[in-house]
Amino acid sequence: MRSAIKKPQLNAYLYIMPALVMYLVFFIWPFIQLIWLSLHEWNGYGPKEFIGFLNYQKLFVDKQFWLAFQHNLSWTFSAVFIPVSIGLFLALLLSRSPMRGRVIFRTIYFLPQVISSISVAVVWGWIYNPTFGLLNQFFNTVGLDFLARGWLGDKTFALPALFIAWSWIHYGFTMVIFIAALEGIDEVYFEVAKIDGAGWAQQLRYIILPFIRGPLTTIILITAISSFQVFDIIFALTNGGPGRSTNVLPLYMLDSAFTFHKIGYGASIAVVLSFIIFSFSLILLRVRGSFKEGNQ
Secondary structure: OHHHHHHHHHHHHHHHHHHHHHHHHHHHHHHHHHHHHHOEEOOOOOOOEEOOOHHHHHHOOOHHHHHHHHHHHHHHHHHHHHHHHHHHHHHHHHHHOOOOOHHHHHHHHHHHHHOOHHHHHHHHHHHOOOOOOHHHHHHHHOOOHHHOOOHHHOOOOHHHHHHHHHHHHHHHHHHHHHHHHHHOOOHHHHHHHHHOOOOHHHHHHHHHHHHOHHHHHHHHHHHHHHHHOOOHHHHHHOOOOOOOOOOOHHHHHHHHHHHOOOHHHHHHHHHHHHHHHHHHHHHHHHHHHHHHHHHO
16 A cells, blocks of 8 residues: 555656756756855956855945846836836737737737847837937927937936836736736626626726736736846846946846956855845745635
């Protein structure tokens, strides 16, 4: 009897073993090495010098680190509201409205999600170009030439301009998730609401939002995680400039490690960033678990 019980358990362990080995080799072990490297001072080619937690002490009094962290925070708060709100609006429009060609519009709106970030950077770099960019040409055409500027060269507008380009990529993902959630709501609820005389705003408040609360929370947390990982579009368009006004933690980590040859210091930034992302991931798992328990 015991052997019959143990055999399925043994098979289960054998099935998960390859994934577990890959996880240990490609994630856990490199992360342990990263932590160990953050405890050293190393320029990338000479001998390593063990300095304990000195890199972390320097990190928490580093003004550039806190500036980059502040940029990540502002990016995250904006990302939680703007792309998520746009995605929800489009999902409501393309799932609850009787408009024709909804599938075509879904494809068009989702298309930026599958385009490489570098290609998107090229497109938005052309839009923001101060000489022949579409945005400045539009302002000049409609008589608002005083609004034309070098968008990516202006310390005040560079970060918001980058965020708009990033949002253009990501709102399609939130739209698709919301559409799936909305189409999972039984039509009976809306029919009963119409019989009771409920308007669109009341249906949104009492039917739609309660039913999509789980996906909404998941999207918000996933967006927050991806906001702290933003790198490619900033690197391609401004590389943290002008004057570090668009610098973020992943970019500062790269510069510290490979531009200024402070490998240990860059590793300490990576460790802190990893724990921030790990914290958001734990919150995501906790929230998803609570919603599953609530649904049961």
